[in-house]
Amino acid sequence: MASTADNGLKIVIVGGFGVGKTTMVRSVSEIRPLNTEETMTQAGVGVDETTGVEAKSTTTVAFDFGRISLNEQMVLYLFGAPGQERFWFLWDRLFSGTLGAVVLVDPRRIADSWYAIDRLEHHGTPFIVARNNFGDPVHSLDQIRDALTLPEDVPLIDCDVRERESSKNVLIALVDHLYALSHAREKNQ
Amino acid sequence: MTRRSVDSENPDRLYTVTGGRSRTDDTRLDLVALIVAESEPTAGMQSEHVRILRLCQSPVAVVELSAYLELPVSVVRILLSDLLDAGKITARHPRTGARRGTSQAALTGLAEFPELPESELLKQVLVGLKNL
Ligand SMILES: Nc1nc2c(ncn2[C@@H]2O[C@H](COP(=O)(O)OP(=O)(O)OP(=O)(O)O)[C@@H](O)[C@H]2O)c(=O)[nH]1
Numbered sequence A: 001m002a003s004t005a006d007n008g009l010k011i012v013i014v015g016g017f018g019v020g021k022t023t024m025v026r027s028v029s030e031i032r033p034l035n036t037e038e039t040m041t042q043a044g045v046g047v048d049e050t051t052g053v054e055a056k057s058t059t060t061v062a063f064d065f066g067r068i069s070l071n072e073q074m075v076l077y078l079f080g081a082p083g084q085e086r087f088w089f090l091w092d093r094l095f096s097g098t099l100g101a102v103v104l105v106d107p108r109r110i111a112d113s114w115y116a117i118d119r120l121e122h123h124g125t126p127f128i129v130a131r132n133n134f135g136d137p138v139h140s141l142d143q144i145r146d147a148l149t150l151p152e153d154v155p156l157i158d159c160d161v162r163e164r165e166s167s168k169n170v171l172i173a174l175v176d177h178l179y180a181l182s183h184a185r186e187k188n189q
Numbered sequence B: 001m002t003r004r005s006v007d008s009e010n011p012d013r014l015y016t017v018t019g020g021r022s023r024t025d026d027t028r029l030d031l032v033a034l035i036v037a038e039s040e041p042t043a044g045m046q047s048e049h050v051r052i053l054r055l056c057q058s059p060v061a062v063v064e065l066s067a068y069l070e071l072p073v074s075v076v077r078i079l080l081s082d083l084l085d086a087g088k089i090t091a092r093h094p095r096t097g098a099r100r101g102t103s104q105a106a107l108t109g110l111a112e113f114p115e116l117p118e119s120e121l122l123k124q125v126l127v128g129l130k131n132l
């Protein structure tokens, strides 16, 4: 990273178990993927019967990430976020301040991405959906769009995240989409 | 991934590292805030503080420090708060130019994406990605 780097940016890659999140981070990152963990205290899990005090639980969740230096000032961090529901609190933490998200879909397990999409819509995080290549596709992209009840204006593309060019194109498609949204907003103001 | 989980970490060690504190002002340091050392380690300084100052000769993100130090992000934030308070490091905070929840956006019905950055920044990101 340049010594002049002064602006850290975030993009989150979400999706079900084994869909290729870490593979995508690895294929575009300038460092080998690093991993760490965040611990968070969740309040409101219930009220302790014996003390009457609101119970809290601390959960630890691991995630991995990579880095791309965009220029002398801007550094982009890519986070692979686990898709399971019990990690929702981490998601909210990671999503805050992110530019946008990529939802990776394994075409054999489409339902695994429902929750991720729900969460992103709820959080107001713009995203695109990328179908990862796990063999010749059985469904058309339109059928996938229907299965995900994805609005027309959310881009849906094919990818093979084992390939750097393909992963790069997914990121470009996301930022293109973000640019279009932002540009439209500015014109309307 | 060879990293061991801090779940298996001796809790006493984490307690010692943070001086028993478990909370900090989380909002002050984003995961991707870039940390830069502003002074050399001094004698008697806590070893984690020394390591941070050495690692941050040039900018390093909070989340990267957490990975290198093999400590949870929340623990690293506490260590960094100490160093910030002592003026030993500075933090370069992320800037996206996002206009969080402006009433203007609400009026135009575009409050859908409250954190969407300004297009100028996104253009720079695009150029950077295409040049990879
Ligand atoms: N056929 C095929 N396999 C892939 C592709 N991307 C990843 N894989 C393989 O799928 C497996 C899981 O990939 P990961 O990148 O570890 O998936 P992940 O989403 O990080 O998984 P978890 O973190 O465990 O949820 C690995 O064996 C990858 O090599 C792809 O595009 N096509």
Ligand SMILES: [Mg+2]
Binding pocket: A021, A022, A023, A064, A080
């Ligand atoms: Mg993974």
